[in-house]
Structure formats: C-alpha cells, structure tokens
Amino acid sequence: MTPETEIIACPACKHVVRVPLDWLGTQVQCPECKAMFRAPVRAGDQLTEAVLISRPATAGAPKPRTRPDVMLMLPAFGLLLCGVMGVLVNAWLLVLVADPVKGKDWAAKQVETLRKMGVGAGGPPEKQAENDAQETEQLLGQFRWILPASLVVSVVVFLGGLSIVLRRSYRLAQVACVLAALNFAHLCCIPGAIAGLWGLLMLGSAEGREHFQR
Secondary structure (H helix, E strand, O other): OOOEEEEEOOOOOOOOOEEEHHOOOEEEEEOOOOOOOEEOOOEEEEOOEEEEEEEOOOOOOOOHHHHHHHHHHHHHHHHHHHHHHHHHHHHHHHHHHOOHHHHHHHHHHHHHHHHHHOOOHHHHHHHHHHHHHHHHHHHHHHHHHHHHHHHHHHHHHHHHHHHHHHOOOHHHHHHHHHHOOOOOOOOHHHHHHHHHHHHHHHOOHHHHHHHHOO
C-alpha cells in the first residue's frame, strides 16, 4: 500500500515534490535540481517552510559548449576568409575598370574568352568585331555597378563571420551566411557556399542560438 504523502515545493527550484509522511522533518533531495533541503514538519493543521540546506555544486553553472562552438567557428572563419578575398578582388577590379585603357583591355579579354567558349560566336567577321566592341562596352558598364555591390556584400560576409566569433549579432551572422550561400562573394563561390550553408545549419540549431547568449 502506497504511504500517504505531502506535496512540498522545493525551496531552490519550486519543483513540486511528493514526500512521504514519515520523511517530514528529515533531509531530502529534490529530484529536479538535486538541491538538499529539510522537509517541513506539521504544526497543527499547517506545514512549516522547507529549509534549503545546500544547492548542488553544478547548479547554475554554464553547460560546456565546446563542440557547438567549434562547429560554428569553422564556418565563421570560412566567412572571414571569403569576405577578405572578396574585398581584395573586388577592390582590385574596381581600380582596373576605372582605368579607361586597362579596363577596356580587361573587358575585351573577357569577351574573347566567351567567344572561345562558343558564346556569341559564329557571325560574319566584320559583324563579329562590331559585336565584340559593343559587348566590351556593355560588360564594362555592368561591372561598374556589379563590383561595388559585390564589394559591399563581401564586407557583410566578413562582418558576419566576425559576429559569430565575437557572439555579437545573430541576425548579421544569418544575413552573411545567406549571402555567402548564394555565391555573392566574388570569386569565392564554392568555399562561400559551403561556409554559408554550414553556418546557416549551425545557427538554426539550439546550440547555435545559445552561442550568442553566452
């Protein structure tokens, strides 16, 4: 037959504990937080207050997060690397296309490469030369606005990696991972996609969110 019990709230965590009547006044342990307390005794029709004796040594101590931190640091350094490389490459190309002579020569080489790949080739020679000149100017015009945008994106990717390392801005880290995963970091497509997708996966986990709450 189950002995009669009293319902007592743990003085440490307020978890409700059922204590047998013959345990009243003795030292018991809360099954939830493992704190030790002296069970109350009956005084007339009421129970006295439970007296907290000791909390467990690990109560309130932060849980180790070595593995989640490492799993976040790897994509973070990937974002940092892609961001730095993107800034350097885009800055160099911006300086290049700003030069009228060098920029035009560079764009002409890009068009020539496309022709060797079979893109836009096959027309009459006299017409082909005219088309190449037009596409060279169009390519230069496109890169004059694409490169600044890509430079800004590379900066955001770098700052996102830095935010993961410093545990500062969860949203910035998410935005940076999305941009990297969409291959906006110039010349860092494959590494950026890997770092971005990995980072998004880790940031979406409970451990990843806790990483920014430490």
